[in-house]
Each structure stands twice: as C-alpha cells, then as structure tokens.
Amino acid sequence: MLDGKNIIGYDRTQRGNVTFRTINPILNKENEIVFYEASREEVEEAVGLAHSAAGFYAETSKETRARFLRSIAEEIMALGDDLIDLYCSESGLPEGRARGERGRTVGQLELYAKLVEEGSYVQPSIDTALPHREPNPRVDLRKMMVPVGPVVVFGASNFPLAYSSAGGDTASALAAGCPVIVKGHPMHAGTGNIVSSAIAAAARKHGLPEGVFSHLNSKGHGVGEALVKHPHVKAVGFTGSHGGGRALFNLAASREEPIPVFAEMGSVNPVILLPEILKKEKDSWARTIAGSVTLGSGQFCTNPGILMGIENSDLDRFTELLSEEILRISPSTMLHPDIAEKYNRGREQAREQKGTSIIAELSDTAKPNVGRPTILKVKAADFRENPRLHQEVFGPFSLLVICQNIEDLERSVALIEGQLTASVIGTPEELAGYDFLLRQLKERVGRLIFNGVPTGVEVCASMHHGGPYPATTDNRFTAVGEDAINRWLRPVCFQNCPDSLLPPALQNANPLSLLRRVNGKLTRDKV
Secondary structure, rough: OOOOOOEEEEEEOOOOOOOOOOOOOOOEEOOOEEEEOOOOHHHHHHHHHHHHHHHHHHHHHHHHHHHHHHHHHHHHHOOOHHHHHHHHHHHOOOOHHHHHOOOOOOHHHHHHHHHHHOHHOOOOOOOOOEEOOOOOOOOOOEEEEEOOOOEEEOOOOOOOOOOOOHHHHHHHHHHHOOEEEEOOOOHHHHHHHHHHHHHHHHHOOOOOOHHEEEEEOOOOOOHHHHHHHOOOOOEEEEOOOOHHHHHHHHHHOOOOOOOOEEEOOOOOEEEEEEEHHHHHHHHHHHHOOOOOOHHHOOOOOOOEEEEEEOOOOOHHHHHHHHHHHHHHOOOOOOOOOEEEEHHHHHHHHHOOOOOOEEEOOOOOOOOOOEEOOOOEEEEEHOOOOOOOOHOOOOOOOEEEEEEEHHHHHHHHHHHOOOOOEEEEEOOHHHHHHHHHHHHHOOOOOOEEEEEOOOOOOOOOOOOOOOOOOOOOOOOOOOOOOOHHHHEEEEEEEEEOOOOOHOOHHHHOOOOOOEEEEEOEEEEEOOO
C-alpha cells in the first residue's frame, strides 16, 4: 500500500500538515503521490512504541528473529514490479540497478538471519570462579553482548533499498534485537514507504510487538533532529554527506545521555598508479578506472575521486587513454535535481582552483539532471597546497594528481584525510618495493585494495566498510557485512549470577550450543 502516510507500528498516520512529493529526475517533474511529514506527536508515538517493545524484542529467540528477517525478504520480493517501477521513477536509476539492489537487500537479510541462528555474534565469555586462588580468589564472571535499545536509521539518497528502510543498518539492528525507527529519505519516500509496509507486515505475521519497527516521512531536518535528541533512542545509523553526518554526531553528543552515531560520510578513495604496471597495462586500467568513475553516475561512496601517478611518458599515455574511455561512456541521470546541481557546482569549483586543467569533460547534454563525467589534473605541489582539492565531488568526477617522483607521491598521500578505501595498482615487484607507501595508506583507510578499483562492496564476513574520520565517525565499525551488527550491541558482565538467572548463552549447559570462550579456550562444551 502506497498512501504517503507514516507507518507507526501497525498504524498508518498523517497527523502533520507538511506535505511533499518526490521527483522523477529523468522526466524532471514531480511524482503524483503526496507524502505527509511526521509531526512531533507522531515522532513521540513511534519512539514510545519502540521503547515499550525493546525489552520484549531483546529477549526473542534466535529462531524468531531469523524467521522475521527472512519474512521481510519474502514480503519485499512479493512487492514484485511495483517496487521496481517505483524505485526507478524516484531515482532515475535503471531497472537492472533496481533489481540488483533488491537482490542485495534480501541477501543482507538472509546474511543476518544466518548470523543470528549461528549465534556467535553475542561473543559469550566465561571465566569460572577460582575460590582457592592465592593471594586473591576469583569470582565467577560471564560476559556477552546485548542489544542497545531503539535505533534510528536514516535512509540514504544513493541506495533507495540497500541502505534505506530495509537496508544493512535496519537489518543488522533488527538482527541484534533492537527496535528500529527509519527516518525515510525524501528523494525516494515512496520506495521507503512500501518497503516499510513489507517490514511491518512481517512483524505482524510473527506476532512481534508493533513498536519493533516504524517509518517516518520527512522533508526537512526537524524529524531527524527530534529522533536523535529523544532520550529513548540509543544509537543512530546514517549514510550520507559529511555535513549531515557531523550535524547528527554533534547533536547526539550534546544530549544529557550522549549516544553513538555511526555515520558513513563519503570518501575520495585514492587510486595510486605505480609506474611499472602502466608500461604494459595502461589500456586495460584506463578502461577499468573510467568505468569505476562513471558507474552509477559516480554516486557511490566508493567512487575513485583522486588518482595519483608519477610523471613519465606512460602516465601521459594513460591520461590520453582515460580521456578517450571517459568520453565513450554514455552519461546517466543523477538521483535528483539537487544532487545534479550540487555536482555541477562542485565540478566548477574544482576547475577554478589553481593549477587544475581538464583531461576529459563531456559536452553539454540536452537531457536534464545528467552527470557530465569530468577528469581534471593537477601537479602534486598545487594539490598539497589546496585542501579544497582533497574533498569529494559527489558524481562522475576524478582528479589526477601528477607527482614528480616517489617522494612527491608520499608527501601527497601523507596529506590525504581518512578514507573508506585506497587502491594501489602495480606489479608484484613494485608492490613489494613500496612498503612505506603501503603503510601510509593503511593508516588512512578501512579497506586497502591491490590491483582493483574501489567500487563494488561485497557483503560478507571479511568486508570492512568504514574508515578513519572524516570517512566515518567511528573507524572501529563497519556498515557492511556480518560485523555491522556490533554497532547495535553492548557488553554486560554477570558476576556470581545463579545459573538459572543467566541468559541461555552463558548457562553452564550451553543450551544454544554456542562457541564460547571458557577460561581462555574456545569450546562448545558444557561448563
């Protein structure tokens, strides 16, 4: 059901007087459905329900939670082409991308369902009592991770499915045992609305308290600010701009009870081109990098926004080939007129900086909201002197930094801020000889890529999608993969607790058959 209302537990409400519509960026006009921004009363109701549901939901069995997650995936798939059509009309993205992102979304739900069933994410640890230890006896100590409580998730503009209502933040928080309130993104409010209807239907199907999930519409900042400031909210998940993420982080820190904001705020994802590999493979790397820069009109947090190489004839030829490949790629529509306008403004500002010149730039197109691929170049000395050139331009844009030698390259890398990723492209022999450069990069990124581009984030246990500030607000955590669940958990230690009062994960008999650390050794045995 798509009616533009807010979803609060099992109710659909429209008590506010602020309305808005989404925009079809290809047609450059508003879509028909009217959405009702949540009122303060509706915010209070959603948070109140989540608070009431938190204790019950935290105690649900792993089987119940796994079934719930799988049921969400089933309900999403049951939406069929209505979801795909709506996604495309609100984002301008092609059908293939919509189906692929839907597949990723339901795949994430299955990943967390399996993780909940396996159970090791609660990290059970037991140190049994040593009453006769000298000089001081040891008491019985048992520790595990428990849900933090209600979580607010902000939908992302560039992933209407995989990072929004039922995306990785929501799926991992529900898996952890936390109720979720989604603050929907206004650019794809309809997509968020019908996906949220699917989540609510799954919750009702499994008899979960209605406060386990809510979805609130919002055009401005008021709803999000009210949610983050609410004393019953215990954590926040956000994917978006640095300005938005930092504002939420500051707001959460200023509360009487500060709470964590896990914000992923973008990155320029530097790609380092070492000289030897360009002697033989400049053609293939020009094609690969051009494809990565323009993929999805450059609207990925892993878009390669900075390229770095050492000046020589091979880099010159690579530059020519990259220009040719960029201009061969058909440009695509950006997600929203506001995003397209901001991209054009950022692109023009970069062009105006001292020492920059154009390598490749698509000519003007008659189509609205199209992201014109642009590659600039600049000498390393000018790059180092101008922090504005270090900042992300969200779209199909990249800046080639030309270094005189390896020392020039290392000095430039040293000034790069925290990133989600960095890529190093080189022969095996080169990579072995640039150990200092690799150490530099490792200190600045969450994922170090060898002979590959940053676009494409696998959802699995070994993926880390995070990085030092300003890429994220906490580089210890990931927004993708199994470990994303750790954001919504906190440790609790039970001292000398009677066995009958312990959570099953810590009981002597190990009724859940978990792998536990008992007196320093991993085992599934009883205590």
